Amino acid sequence: MKSNTTINTSEAARIAKRLLNHWKHKFEVSETAEKLSIFMPDATVNLIPKSDILWVSIESTLTDLSHLEKVVLDHLNRMAQQEFIVTWQHE
Template identity: 70%
Template sequence: MKSNTIISTDDAKRIAKRLLNHWKHKFEVAETEENLSIFMPDATVVLTPEAQQLFVELRTDREDYSRLEQVILDHLNRMAQQEFSVQWQHQA
């Protein structure tokens, strides 16, 4: 399962970096100029910051992926210190 969403924000790079730093103590992470990746045991989260938005992609085989989407969003909200409302797009 692959799902993604776009968060409208001017702080995309800062938010993505904060989440990467927050989770790097628990999961393996990687950072390139284009994106930041978080490798969970059964999922991968790829954050791609752009000028006015943060593109979030989740790849997982878990059946409860919607719970994981909410965990990711909750953490992004905490890192941004604001509440984002998003719609996740799903692909098989």
């Protein structure tokens, strides 16, 4: 199952880096110039910061990603210190 969304923000790189640093003590992470990845037991979260958006994708073996979407968004909101309203697209 795959789910993704975009967040409109001019601070995409900072927010993505803060989330990666927050979760690197709990999960394996990877960082390249284009993409930051967080490897959870049942899912991989990919963050791709652009100049005015943060593209977020969750790939998982789970059939219901709603809880994971909420957890990821809650943490992104906390890292950004603001509330993002997003719509997740499922593939």
